[in-house]
Ligand SMILES: *Cc1c(COP(=O)(O)O)cnc(C)c1O
Protein backbone atom coordinates (compact mmCIF):
# COMPACT_ATOMS: atom_id res chain seq x y z
CA UNK A 402 0.00 0.00 0.00
CA UNK A 403 1.40 3.38 -1.01
CA UNK A 404 1.30 6.17 1.54
CA UNK A 405 -0.55 9.41 0.86
CA UNK A 406 2.59 11.47 0.31
CA UNK A 407 3.18 9.76 -3.03
CA UNK A 408 2.63 11.89 -6.09
CA UNK A 409 3.20 9.03 -8.52
CA UNK A 410 0.14 7.89 -10.45
CA UNK A 411 1.37 4.95 -12.53
CA UNK A 412 4.01 3.65 -14.88
CA UNK A 413 3.13 4.41 -18.49
CA UNK A 414 4.45 3.06 -21.80
CA UNK A 415 6.17 5.82 -23.79
CA UNK A 416 4.95 4.22 -27.02
CA UNK A 417 1.33 3.09 -26.58
CA UNK A 418 0.41 4.85 -23.32
CA UNK A 419 -0.71 1.64 -21.60
CA UNK A 420 -0.52 2.07 -17.81
CA UNK A 421 1.04 -0.30 -15.28
CA UNK A 422 1.11 -0.55 -11.47
CA UNK A 423 4.06 1.07 -9.68
CA UNK A 424 6.11 -2.12 -9.42
CA UNK A 425 9.59 -3.27 -10.44
CA UNK A 426 8.94 -3.47 -14.16
CA UNK A 427 10.30 -1.52 -17.11
CA UNK A 428 8.93 -2.62 -20.50
CA UNK A 429 5.47 -2.68 -22.03
CA UNK A 430 4.01 -6.15 -22.63
CA UNK A 431 2.50 -5.08 -25.93
CA UNK A 432 5.25 -3.26 -27.81
CA UNK A 433 8.34 -3.49 -25.52
CA UNK A 434 8.23 0.32 -25.15
CA UNK A 435 10.02 1.74 -22.08
CA UNK A 436 7.87 2.58 -19.05
CA UNK A 437 8.01 6.01 -17.45
CA UNK A 438 6.68 7.35 -14.13
CA UNK A 439 3.60 9.62 -14.38
CA UNK A 440 2.92 12.16 -11.64
CA UNK A 441 -0.16 13.91 -10.35
CA UNK A 442 0.95 17.41 -11.38
CA UNK A 443 -2.32 18.96 -10.21
CA UNK A 444 -1.59 17.89 -6.65
CA UNK A 445 2.04 18.92 -6.92
CA UNK A 446 1.12 22.36 -8.26
CA UNK A 447 0.77 24.75 -5.35
CA UNK A 448 2.37 22.34 -2.85
CA UNK A 449 5.84 22.44 -4.32
CA UNK A 450 6.65 26.16 -4.37
CA UNK A 451 10.02 27.94 -4.53
CA UNK A 452 9.61 28.81 -0.84
CA UNK A 453 8.96 25.19 0.16
CA UNK A 454 11.98 24.00 -1.82
CA UNK A 455 14.23 26.68 -0.32
CA UNK A 456 13.14 25.80 3.23
CA UNK A 457 14.47 22.26 2.84
CA UNK A 458 18.02 20.85 3.26
CA UNK A 459 20.38 21.33 0.30
CA UNK A 460 20.15 17.85 -1.21
CA UNK A 461 18.44 16.47 -4.33
CA UNK A 462 15.52 15.45 -2.10
CA UNK A 463 14.33 19.07 -1.78
CA UNK A 464 12.37 18.31 -5.00
CA UNK A 465 10.94 15.16 -3.45
CA UNK A 466 7.41 15.53 -4.90
CA UNK A 467 8.89 15.16 -8.40
CA UNK A 468 10.91 12.06 -7.49
CA UNK A 469 9.39 8.55 -7.65
CA UNK A 470 9.22 7.26 -4.12
CA UNK A 471 6.14 6.78 -1.95
CA UNK A 472 7.49 7.68 1.50
CA UNK A 473 10.59 9.46 2.72
CA UNK A 474 13.97 8.64 1.10
CA UNK A 475 15.95 6.03 3.05
CA UNK A 476 19.06 5.68 0.88
CA UNK A 477 21.32 8.52 -0.27
CA UNK A 478 19.55 11.18 1.77
CA UNK A 479 22.63 13.46 1.45
CA UNK A 480 23.04 13.21 -2.33
CA UNK A 481 23.04 16.18 -4.69
CA UNK A 482 23.00 19.99 -4.55
CA UNK A 483 26.46 20.04 -6.05
CA UNK A 484 28.01 23.41 -7.00
CA UNK A 485 27.03 25.29 -10.14
CA UNK A 486 30.29 27.06 -10.91
CA UNK A 487 30.46 30.27 -12.95
CA UNK A 488 33.27 29.32 -15.29
CA UNK A 489 34.60 32.71 -16.43
CA UNK A 490 38.10 31.57 -17.33
CA UNK A 491 36.84 28.61 -19.35
CA UNK A 492 34.25 30.87 -21.00
CA UNK A 493 37.04 33.15 -22.20
CA UNK A 494 39.06 30.18 -23.46
CA UNK A 495 36.09 28.79 -25.41
CA UNK A 496 34.88 32.18 -26.63
CA UNK A 497 31.45 32.47 -25.05
CA UNK A 498 29.86 35.24 -22.98
CA UNK A 499 28.63 33.19 -20.05
CA UNK A 500 29.43 29.63 -19.01
CA UNK A 501 28.46 27.50 -16.02
CA UNK A 502 29.73 24.10 -14.92
CA UNK A 503 27.36 21.83 -12.99
CA UNK A 504 29.98 20.06 -10.95
CA UNK A 505 28.92 16.50 -10.12
CA UNK A 506 32.57 15.47 -9.74
CA UNK A 507 31.96 16.20 -6.05
CA UNK A 508 28.63 14.43 -5.67
CA UNK A 509 28.21 12.43 -2.48
CA UNK A 510 29.19 9.67 -1.78
CA UNK A 511 30.90 8.31 -4.93
CA UNK A 512 31.84 11.41 -6.95
CA UNK A 513 29.55 11.07 -9.96
CA UNK A 514 26.01 11.94 -11.00
CA UNK A 515 25.11 8.24 -10.59
CA UNK A 516 24.58 8.84 -6.86
CA UNK A 517 21.38 10.67 -7.89
CA UNK A 518 19.85 7.77 -9.79
CA UNK A 519 21.00 5.21 -7.23
CA UNK A 520 19.55 6.98 -4.20
CA UNK A 521 16.16 6.99 -5.94
CA UNK A 522 16.38 3.39 -7.21
CA UNK A 523 17.50 1.97 -3.86
CA UNK A 524 14.98 3.99 -1.81
CA UNK A 525 12.25 2.70 -4.12
CA UNK A 526 13.68 -0.87 -4.06
CA UNK A 527 13.35 -0.92 -0.27
CA UNK A 528 9.76 0.33 -0.51
CA UNK A 529 9.06 -2.61 -2.82
CA UNK A 530 10.63 -5.05 -0.34
CA UNK A 531 13.89 -5.95 -2.11
CA UNK A 532 16.93 -6.97 -0.06
CA UNK A 533 19.37 -7.57 -2.93
CA UNK A 534 20.26 -4.86 -5.43
CA UNK A 535 22.27 -5.10 -8.63
CA UNK A 536 23.22 -3.24 -11.80
CA UNK A 537 24.84 -3.45 -15.21
CA UNK A 538 27.46 -0.73 -15.20
CA UNK A 539 30.20 1.07 -17.12
CA UNK A 540 31.83 1.83 -13.76
CA UNK A 541 30.31 4.74 -11.89
CA UNK A 542 26.95 3.06 -11.41
CA UNK A 543 28.65 0.02 -9.88
CA UNK A 544 30.56 2.32 -7.48
CA UNK A 545 27.39 4.07 -6.41
CA UNK A 546 25.27 0.93 -6.02
CA UNK A 547 28.07 -0.69 -3.99
CA UNK A 548 28.49 2.29 -1.65
CA UNK A 549 24.84 3.15 -1.17
CA UNK A 550 23.87 -0.49 -0.65
CA UNK A 551 26.59 -0.84 1.98
CA UNK A 552 25.33 2.25 3.80
CA UNK A 553 21.98 0.57 4.55
CA UNK A 554 23.02 -3.09 4.59
CA UNK A 555 21.56 -4.22 1.26
CA UNK A 556 23.29 -7.07 -0.60
CA UNK A 557 24.82 -5.86 -3.88
CA UNK A 558 25.87 -7.60 -7.09
CA UNK A 559 27.44 -5.34 -9.69
CA UNK A 560 28.23 -6.41 -13.25
CA UNK A 561 30.90 -4.61 -15.29
CA UNK A 562 32.82 -5.09 -18.55
CA UNK A 563 36.22 -6.70 -17.87
CA UNK A 564 38.33 -3.81 -19.22
CA UNK A 565 37.36 -0.98 -16.83
CA UNK A 566 39.84 1.40 -15.17
CA UNK A 567 41.46 0.09 -11.94
CA UNK A 568 40.02 3.04 -10.04
CA UNK A 569 36.48 2.13 -10.97
CA UNK A 570 36.94 -1.56 -10.11
CA UNK A 571 38.50 -0.87 -6.69
CA UNK A 572 35.82 1.71 -5.95
CA UNK A 573 33.23 -1.08 -6.16
CA UNK A 574 35.18 -3.82 -4.37
CA UNK A 575 36.05 -1.72 -1.32
CA UNK A 576 32.40 -1.55 -0.17
CA UNK A 577 32.10 -5.34 -0.10
CA UNK A 578 29.87 -5.66 -3.15
CA UNK A 579 30.17 -8.80 -5.33
CA UNK A 580 31.82 -7.51 -8.49
CA UNK A 581 31.23 -9.69 -11.54
CA UNK A 582 33.54 -8.87 -14.43
CA UNK A 583 32.17 -9.93 -17.82
CA UNK A 584 34.36 -10.81 -20.80
CA UNK A 585 32.49 -8.61 -23.21
CA UNK A 586 31.22 -5.09 -23.94
CA UNK A 587 28.57 -3.29 -21.88
CA UNK A 588 25.80 -4.47 -24.19
CA UNK A 589 26.64 -8.07 -23.35
CA UNK A 590 26.77 -7.21 -19.63
CA UNK A 591 23.34 -5.66 -19.97
CA UNK A 592 21.90 -8.64 -21.81
CA UNK A 593 23.12 -11.02 -19.10
CA UNK A 594 21.65 -8.77 -16.40
CA UNK A 595 18.24 -8.81 -18.11
CA UNK A 596 18.37 -12.62 -17.97
CA UNK A 597 19.37 -12.66 -14.30
CA UNK A 598 16.69 -10.09 -13.44
CA UNK A 599 14.11 -12.39 -14.98
CA UNK A 600 15.21 -15.28 -12.77
CA UNK A 601 15.98 -13.80 -9.32
CA UNK A 602 13.92 -11.35 -7.29
CA UNK A 603 16.62 -8.69 -7.27
CA UNK A 604 16.27 -4.96 -7.84
CA UNK A 605 18.45 -4.24 -10.88
CA UNK A 606 18.60 -0.48 -10.67
CA UNK A 607 18.89 0.03 -14.44
CA UNK A 608 16.86 -2.98 -15.59
CA UNK A 609 13.61 -3.71 -13.72
CA UNK A 610 13.97 -0.52 -11.59
CA UNK A 611 14.87 1.64 -14.59
CA UNK A 612 11.73 3.84 -14.63
CA UNK A 613 12.48 4.98 -11.04
CA UNK A 614 16.26 5.09 -11.49
CA UNK A 615 16.07 7.33 -14.55
CA UNK A 616 13.89 9.92 -12.78
CA UNK A 617 16.74 10.58 -10.32
CA UNK A 618 18.63 12.32 -13.14
CA UNK A 619 16.01 15.08 -13.18
CA UNK A 620 17.44 16.40 -9.91
CA UNK A 621 20.53 17.62 -11.77
CA UNK A 622 18.27 19.79 -13.93
CA UNK A 623 16.17 21.01 -11.00
CA UNK A 624 19.32 22.15 -9.22
CA UNK A 625 20.67 23.92 -12.30
CA UNK A 626 17.47 25.95 -12.62
CA UNK A 627 17.29 26.84 -8.93
CA UNK A 628 20.99 27.76 -8.83
CA UNK A 629 20.56 30.01 -11.89
CA UNK A 630 17.85 31.91 -9.99
CA UNK A 631 14.89 29.79 -11.24
CA UNK A 632 15.88 30.09 -14.88
CA UNK A 633 16.20 27.51 -17.62
CA UNK A 634 19.57 27.81 -19.36
CA UNK A 635 19.65 28.76 -23.06
CA UNK A 636 22.03 25.88 -23.82
CA UNK A 637 22.81 22.71 -21.89
CA UNK A 638 25.59 20.35 -23.02
CA UNK A 639 25.24 16.79 -21.70
CA UNK A 640 27.39 13.72 -22.28
CA UNK A 641 25.55 10.55 -23.23
CA UNK A 642 25.98 6.85 -22.55
CA UNK A 643 22.45 5.40 -22.72
CA UNK A 644 21.12 8.93 -23.31
CA UNK A 645 18.95 8.79 -20.19
CA UNK A 646 20.49 11.77 -18.36
CA UNK A 647 19.95 13.99 -21.41
CA UNK A 648 16.27 13.10 -21.76
CA UNK A 649 15.67 13.57 -18.02
CA UNK A 650 17.31 16.99 -17.82
CA UNK A 651 14.94 18.02 -20.61
CA UNK A 652 12.04 16.56 -18.60
CA UNK A 653 13.13 18.53 -15.53
CA UNK A 654 13.00 21.77 -17.54
CA UNK A 655 9.54 20.84 -18.83
CA UNK A 656 8.27 20.10 -15.32
CA UNK A 657 9.55 23.31 -13.71
CA UNK A 658 8.20 25.24 -16.65
CA UNK A 659 4.78 23.55 -16.38
CA UNK A 660 4.64 24.11 -12.61
CA UNK A 661 5.66 27.76 -12.96
CA UNK A 662 8.81 27.19 -10.91
CA UNK A 663 11.14 28.42 -13.64
CA UNK A 664 10.83 31.13 -16.28
CA UNK A 665 9.71 29.47 -19.47
CA UNK A 666 11.55 30.28 -22.68
CA UNK A 667 13.05 28.13 -25.45
CA UNK A 668 16.06 26.03 -24.48
CA UNK A 669 18.47 23.88 -26.49
CA UNK A 670 19.77 20.51 -25.35
CA UNK A 671 23.05 19.37 -26.94
CA UNK A 672 24.38 15.81 -26.73
CA UNK A 673 28.05 14.85 -26.40
CA UNK A 674 29.74 11.53 -27.15
CA UNK A 675 33.21 10.12 -27.76
CA UNK A 676 34.02 9.53 -31.43
CA UNK A 677 34.94 5.93 -30.51
CA UNK A 678 31.38 5.33 -29.32
CA UNK A 679 29.05 7.83 -30.96
CA UNK A 680 25.92 6.04 -32.18
CA UNK A 681 23.64 8.90 -31.04
CA UNK A 682 25.61 11.92 -32.25
CA UNK A 683 26.42 10.19 -35.56
CA UNK A 684 22.69 9.73 -36.19
CA UNK A 685 21.98 13.33 -35.12
CA UNK A 686 24.60 14.72 -37.48
CA UNK A 687 23.18 12.65 -40.34
CA UNK A 688 19.67 13.91 -39.58
CA UNK A 689 18.41 10.41 -38.74
CA UNK A 690 15.76 9.51 -36.15
CA UNK A 691 17.36 6.12 -35.38
CA UNK A 692 20.91 5.20 -34.45
CA UNK A 693 23.02 2.31 -35.65
CA UNK A 694 24.62 0.21 -32.85
CA UNK A 695 28.44 0.32 -32.64
CA UNK A 696 31.31 -1.53 -30.95
CA UNK A 697 32.91 0.95 -28.51
CA UNK A 698 36.61 1.87 -28.66
CA UNK A 699 37.28 4.97 -26.53
CA UNK A 700 39.03 6.11 -23.35
CA UNK A 701 35.62 7.42 -22.19
CA UNK A 702 34.66 4.03 -20.78
CA UNK A 703 31.84 5.41 -18.62
CA UNK A 704 30.10 6.42 -21.88
CA UNK A 705 30.91 3.24 -23.83
CA UNK A 706 27.43 1.93 -24.60
CA UNK A 707 27.13 0.81 -28.22
CA UNK A 708 23.37 0.21 -28.10
CA UNK A 709 22.02 3.11 -26.02
CA UNK A 710 18.63 2.30 -24.45
CA UNK A 711 17.41 5.91 -24.64
CA UNK A 712 19.22 6.86 -27.84
CA UNK A 713 15.98 7.22 -29.79
CA UNK A 714 14.48 9.60 -27.21
CA UNK A 715 17.74 11.55 -26.87
CA UNK A 716 17.65 12.18 -30.63
CA UNK A 717 14.07 13.35 -30.30
CA UNK A 718 14.94 15.83 -27.52
CA UNK A 719 17.82 17.31 -29.55
CA UNK A 720 15.58 17.64 -32.58
CA UNK A 721 12.64 19.18 -30.69
CA UNK A 722 14.79 21.73 -28.87
CA UNK A 723 16.99 22.60 -31.87
CA UNK A 724 20.07 21.20 -30.15
CA UNK A 725 22.99 19.43 -31.78
CA UNK A 726 25.15 16.36 -31.29
CA UNK A 727 28.93 16.32 -31.58
CA UNK A 728 31.69 13.92 -30.71
CA UNK A 729 35.36 14.18 -29.81
CA UNK A 730 38.45 11.99 -30.20
CA UNK A 731 40.51 10.58 -27.33
CA UNK A 732 43.04 13.44 -27.72
CA UNK A 733 40.25 16.02 -27.67
CA UNK A 734 38.83 14.36 -24.54
CA UNK A 735 42.19 14.73 -22.78
CA UNK A 736 42.40 18.34 -23.95
CA UNK A 737 38.91 18.95 -22.51
CA UNK A 738 39.94 17.47 -19.16
CA UNK A 739 43.04 19.68 -19.09
CA UNK A 740 41.18 22.86 -20.08
CA UNK A 741 38.61 22.39 -17.30
CA UNK A 742 41.34 21.63 -14.78
CA UNK A 743 43.58 24.57 -15.80
CA UNK A 744 40.80 27.13 -16.12
CA UNK A 745 38.49 26.18 -13.25
CA UNK A 746 40.40 23.88 -10.92
CA UNK A 747 37.98 21.02 -11.58
CA UNK A 748 39.38 17.57 -12.36
CA UNK A 749 36.79 15.64 -14.34
CA UNK A 750 36.89 12.12 -15.62
CA UNK A 751 36.85 11.30 -19.34
CA UNK A 752 33.09 11.93 -19.63
CA UNK A 753 33.70 15.53 -18.48
CA UNK A 754 36.41 15.85 -21.12
CA UNK A 755 33.81 14.78 -23.68
CA UNK A 756 31.38 17.48 -22.53
CA UNK A 757 33.99 20.25 -22.55
CA UNK A 758 35.46 19.13 -25.89
CA UNK A 759 32.04 19.05 -27.52
CA UNK A 760 31.11 22.45 -26.06
CA UNK A 761 34.29 23.87 -27.58
CA UNK A 762 33.29 22.47 -30.99
CA UNK A 763 29.70 23.70 -30.84
CA UNK A 764 30.83 27.21 -29.88
CA UNK A 765 33.44 27.24 -32.67
CA UNK A 766 30.75 26.09 -35.14
CA UNK A 767 28.43 28.90 -33.99
CA UNK A 768 25.80 26.35 -32.96
CA UNK A 769 26.13 27.84 -29.50
CA UNK A 770 26.43 31.58 -30.16
CA UNK A 771 29.29 33.51 -28.62
CA UNK A 772 26.76 35.91 -27.06
CA UNK A 773 24.73 33.19 -25.33
CA UNK A 774 24.87 31.45 -21.97
CA UNK A 775 25.50 27.72 -21.56
CA UNK A 776 25.62 25.09 -18.81
CA UNK A 777 28.01 22.13 -19.08
CA UNK A 778 27.06 19.00 -17.15
CA UNK A 779 30.27 17.55 -15.73
CA UNK A 780 29.28 14.17 -14.41
CA UNK A 781 32.26 12.31 -12.90
CA UNK A 782 35.58 12.71 -11.06
CA UNK A 783 39.03 12.50 -12.67
CA UNK A 784 40.56 10.66 -9.72
CA UNK A 785 38.73 7.55 -10.92
CA UNK A 786 40.16 7.61 -14.47
CA UNK A 787 43.82 8.46 -13.82
CA UNK A 788 44.83 5.85 -16.43
CA UNK A 789 43.30 8.03 -19.15
CA UNK A 790 45.55 11.03 -18.48
CA UNK A 791 48.70 9.30 -17.21
CA UNK A 792 51.57 10.46 -19.43
CA UNK A 793 49.47 13.34 -20.83
CA UNK A 794 49.42 15.76 -17.90
CA UNK A 795 52.89 17.28 -18.01
CA UNK A 796 55.96 16.08 -16.12
CA UNK A 797 57.37 16.50 -12.64
CA UNK A 798 60.85 18.02 -12.39
CA UNK A 799 63.04 16.03 -10.07
CA UNK A 800 65.96 17.75 -8.35
CA UNK A 801 68.18 17.25 -5.33
CA UNK A 802 67.21 19.32 -2.23
CA UNK A 803 69.42 22.21 -3.31
CA UNK A 804 68.52 25.87 -3.95
CA UNK A 805 70.93 26.00 -6.87
CA UNK A 806 69.19 23.10 -8.61
CA UNK A 807 65.80 24.65 -7.96
CA UNK A 808 66.90 27.95 -9.47
CA UNK A 809 68.21 26.17 -12.53
CA UNK A 810 64.68 24.80 -13.01
CA UNK A 811 63.04 28.15 -12.20
CA UNK A 812 65.19 29.86 -14.80
CA UNK A 813 63.51 27.74 -17.47
CA UNK A 814 60.07 29.17 -16.51
CA UNK A 815 60.92 32.63 -15.21
CA UNK A 816 64.41 33.78 -16.22
CA UNK A 817 63.98 37.27 -14.66
CA UNK A 818 62.89 35.97 -11.26
CA UNK A 819 65.65 33.38 -11.07
CA UNK A 820 68.40 35.96 -11.86
CA UNK A 821 67.52 38.43 -9.07
C1 LIG B 1 26.56 6.98 -16.70
C2 LIG B 1 27.30 8.23 -16.96
C3 LIG B 1 26.85 9.20 -17.89
C4 LIG B 1 25.67 9.05 -18.84
O1 LIG B 1 24.62 8.36 -18.43
P1 LIG B 1 23.33 8.03 -19.32
O2 LIG B 1 22.21 8.51 -18.48
O3 LIG B 1 23.34 6.54 -19.47
O4 LIG B 1 23.44 8.72 -20.64
C5 LIG B 1 27.55 10.38 -17.99
N1 LIG B 1 28.65 10.61 -17.26
C6 LIG B 1 29.13 9.71 -16.39
C7 LIG B 1 30.38 10.04 -15.64
C8 LIG B 1 28.47 8.49 -16.20
O5 LIG B 1 28.98 7.62 -15.32
Ligand SMILES: [Zn+2]
Pocket residue numbers: 414415416417418419429430431432433434
Ligand atom coordinates in the same frame (compact mmCIF):
# COMPACT_ATOMS: atom_id res chain seq x y z
ZN1 LIG C 1 3.32 -0.02 -25.00
